[in-house]
Amino acid sequence: MHHAGRIHSLETFGTVDGPGIRFVLFMQGCALQCAYCHNPDSWDTKGGQLRSVDEILAEIEPYVPFYKRSGGGITVTGGEPTLQAPFVAELFEKCKERWGLHTALDSSGFCDPYHAKRLLDATDLVLLDLKMIDRAGHEHLTLQPNDRILAFARHLSDAGAKMWIRRVLVPGWTDGLSELLALGEFIGELNGVEKVEVLPYHRMGVYKWEQLGRAYRLEGVSEPSPDEVERAYRLIEQGKRAAKAAR
Numbered sequence: 001m002h003h004a005g006r007i008h009s010l011e012t013f014g015t016v017d018g019p020g021i022r023f024v025l026f027m028q029g030c031a032l033q034c035a036y037c038h039n040p041d042s043w044d045t046k047g048g049q050l051r052s053v054d055e056i057l058a059e060i061e062p063y064v065p066f067y068k069r070s071g072g073g074i075t076v077t078g079g080e081p082t083l084q085a086p087f088v089a090e091l092f093e094k095c096k097e098r099w100g101l102h103t104a105l106d107s108s109g110f111c112d113p114y115h116a117k118r119l120l121d122a123t124d125l126v127l128l129d130l131k132m133i134d135r136a137g138h139e140h141l142t143l144q145p146n147d148r149i150l151a152f153a154r155h156l157s158d159a160g161a162k163m164w165i166r167r168v169l170v171p172g173w174t175d176g177l178s179e180l181l182a183l184g185e186f187i188g189e190l191n192g193v194e195k196v197e198v199l200p201y202h203r204m205g206v207y208k209w210e211q212l213g214r215a216y217r218l219e220g221v222s223e224p225s226p227d228e229v230e231r232a233y234r235l236i237e238q239g240k241r242a243a244k245a246a247r
């Protein structure tokens with residue numbers, strides 16, 4: 001079956017979303033409304049451009065040698081890519097069949113694992129954003145609860161998936177002492193986590209909120225310093241060690 005996908009944009013030379021040099025496909029549509037989102041124009045599930053799997057494969061093809069030589073591959077992000085799971089599954093399957101490309105799925109985890117089963121079978125690495133462990137804090141930040149996301153993380157762990165866990169560090173929002181320890185503890189209880197990345201909050205997408213006429217909720221929040229990022233790594237590590245010791 002051939003699926004069309006709603007695409008927000010693409011990048012042919014991505015270096016921050018998974019290992020090596022990567023083709024990065026941004027899918028349209030997201031059900032969260034993270035206060036720090038730098039792509040609020042990707043939320044509308046009816047926006048973007050409809051493209052076929054074959055059209056995307058043709059975009060990837062010229063660069064395949066670069067991706068392979070660098071130990072890279074393809075990353076599908078968003079928006080939220082699991083909202084279009086059948087399209088992404090077909091794309092990943094074809095990338096593997098044709099070129100043996102490494103596939104990474106960058107997801108908020110706001111997804112029913114059974115809905116994404118075929119997609120997960122074709123995924124080599126999940127980049128999972130754990131935005132907040134604290135339930136109320138998560139709802140405040142994203143306007144959605146996090147139960148489904150934490151359940152998705154546990155499902156990946158049980159299914160033997162490889163994961164990189166990511167946390168966007170927003171001073172005063174996602175960087176509290178107990179929150180970062182709890183994140184570390186949660187990660188320490190999972191299998192398959194190969195890496196933890198703290199991504200400093202940045203303000204590069206603020207102009208998009210203005211263009212869309214949306215009120216930006218992080219007005220006045222500054223980007224974290226290298227020391228604050230370092231502290232976050234330390235606290236997460238401390239939480240992980242505590243969880244591992246208790247296992």
Ligand code: SF4
Nearest residue numbers: 030032034037079108
């Ligand atoms: S999950 Fe990603 S795309 Fe969706 S609102 Fe949050 S940051 Fe934006």
